[in-house]
Amino acid sequence: MTESETVVQIRQLEDTDIGGITALDEKIGGEYRPEVWERRITYYLRRDPEALVVAEADGKVVGFMLGEVRSGDFGLEEPTGWIEVMGVDPDLRGKAIGRRLAERMLDHFQSQGASSVRTLVDETMTEITGFFGSLGFEPAPLRSFVKNL
Numbered sequence: 001m002t003e004s005e006t007v008v009q010i011r012q013l014e015d016t017d018i019g020g021i022t023a024l025d026e027k028i029g030g031e032y033r034p035e036v037w038e039r040r041i042t043y044y045l046r047r048d049p050e051a052l053v054v055a056e057a058d059g060k061v062v063g064f065m066l067g068e069v070r071s072g073d074f075g076l077e078e079p080t081g082w083i084e085v086m087g088v089d090p091d092l093r094g095k096a097i098g099r100r101l102a103e104r105m106l107d108h109f110q111s112q113g114a115s116s117v118r119t120l121v122d123e124t125m126t127e128i129t130g131f132f133g134s135l136g137f138e139p140a141p142l143r144s145f146v147k148n149l
C-alpha cells in the first residue's frame with residue numbers, strides 16, 4: 001500500500017498509547033520525553049478519557065489530541081471544551097488527520113454539554129493559527145497575561 005493509500009483510524013486514546021505518543025512527540029520535536037507523556041496522559045485519563053483521541057495507521061500512533069470540558073475557569077461559567085495538546089506525524093500532514101481528530105473531540109465536547117470550544121495559540125505559530133482558522137475558530141477577546149518568575 002502506498003503512503004497516499006494509508007488508512008488512518010481515529011479512535012479513543014488508551015493508556016497503552018503512551019509509548020506511541022512519546023515516539024511521535026520525539027519525531028515532531030526531536031526530544032525523547034517518556035516521563036512527560038506518562039505524567040501528562042495519566043492526568044488527562046483521570047479527567048475525561050473519552051475526550052482523548054489518537055489517529056492510528058499501520059499499528060502506529062500518527063496523531064493525537066488532548067483536551068477536556070471545564071466550567072468555571074477564567075470566569076467562563078458555562079461548560080467549555082478546551083483543546084490543549086495535539087500533534088500529527090509530519091509525514092502525514094495535510095491529509096485531514098488533525099481535522100478528523102478535532103471533529104471527534106468536538107462531538108464529545110458537545111455531548112458533554114459544551115456550547116463552545118477554545119484553545120490558546122501562540123500567534124507567531126502560523127501553522128497552528130492556520131489550522132484552527134480552517135476549522136472555524138476565531139480570535140476571542142480573552143487575553144493571556146504572563147509574568148516571569
Ligand SMILES: CC(C)(COP(=O)(O)OP(=O)(O)OC[C@H]1O[C@@H](n2cnc3c(N)ncnc32)[C@H](O)[C@@H]1OP(=O)(O)O)[C@@H](O)C(=O)NCCC(=O)NCCS
Nearest residue numbers: 085086087088093094095096097098099127128130131134
Ligand atoms: C497543526 C496540525 C495539527 C495540523 O494537522 P494536519 O493533519 O496536517 O491538518 P489537516 O490536514 O487536518 O488540516 C485541516 C485544515 O487546517 C489547515 N492547515 C493545516 N496545516 C496548516 C498550516 N501549516 N498552515 C495553514 N493551514 C493549515 C488545512 O489547510 C486544512 O484546512 P482545509 O480543510 O480548509 O483545507 C499539525 O501540523 C501539527 O501537528 N503541528 C504541530 C503541532 C504542535 O506544535 N503541537 C504542540 C503544541 S499543542
